[in-house]
Amino acid sequence: MIPDGVGPGPGASWVADRRRLWVASLTILGVLAAAMTLLVLLGAPTRVVRLLPAGGRPQGTRESSGEQAAEGRLARLRPRGRYIVIDTFHNRLRVYDGERLLREAVCSTGSGTVLVHPEGSRTWVFDTPLGERRVLRKVRDPVWTKPDWAFIEEGFAPPRDPGERIDRVSLGDYALYLGDGYIIHGTLFQTLLGQGVTHGCVRLGDADLKFVYDTVPVGARVYLY
């Protein structure tokens, strides 16, 4: 018989509460685990085929004769003579003569900006094109006929008078035309060289531009990536 005034103290109640909390937590976790298992079983499985890392073919592995022949034919497609390679991510232009690097220059290429006409009817994306192009013509003291976007991006309506589109300064001293309106040319913004700030053209500093103009012939290939 328990004397008056003596009974299960607050400690015993606390232990019981903790035990109940544990049981409840484990029950909830168990239910969640069961639910997750059910969902995983119902879900769409996928299979992974690992190609790398694997016991791959190390560098210098001998190729078959067929592969060697194909490599030979590939080599004949590569450019000969002088050509240009433009890295549009790092904004670098390189001039080669065969495998020999003649000059590396800092340039500016397309900003990737999207221009939207206020009426929403037209958009322009200022990317430098990728792939292979050719130098179609070279011009000294080039004149730029500003297209519509050159006005719209500043908030102006394109002028009706064609004379107001003529710009004799912005392209610099030389221009090499690549087709579709893309040009390698000079710039008034020399401090921005090395950044992607153009409307798709490739801008060079004065000395590099003169070198490219003097060195690279019409018809030379230009590789942009």
Added chain:
Amino acid sequence: MTRYLLALACICTSAVGAAAGSGPELELALARRPGLYLVVDPGRGQLVVKARGMELDRVPLRAVELLLPVPPAGEAGEAEVELPEVWRVVHAPKEEWRPVVAPPTLVPYREQEEPPVPAVTATPEPRPPAQYRVELDHGWMLAMGSNPPTNLGRRLLARVRTGWNRLWGRPVDTGPPTLVVETSADDARRLLHMFRPGVSILLVDP
């Protein structure tokens, strides 16, 4: 590896691969065109950017995997996945990172007047994503970046999501077969702009 893939899928040649055979022969067909193409070489752990057979850039790869859907239990058969030797990019990755210039109105042009919209002289360098998906032809997808969808946690989550949809009778999207290429974040950003419609991707047999 080749035998395993043949057992898993049927290899079909694309129109480019008319002279199908080894990697160099397939590459020859791509190199005859003036565009860029990308060569994914798991054997050497690299992705090479090329044009006319000439290497323009090279990126080291951490992993190259194929993520293939399998019909859930209860559905007949295992889906046959056609593994092309060459893919073409159909759509570029989503481009929310591009800055947009949108003047609200246009005013008549006056040469000496200050432009109502300041000329874009130095855009803040856009921060392209380090993880993105590219839609390819033949019903495939390319997942590029530093956080591939093939890691166990992401696959488990995807499976829970589809299981939840199936539980409620909603359509279950198993997703397209995916070529997963894991690179560093910087390399993924560097390659992003190259995935333009028409660019070819050649997977070299490891």
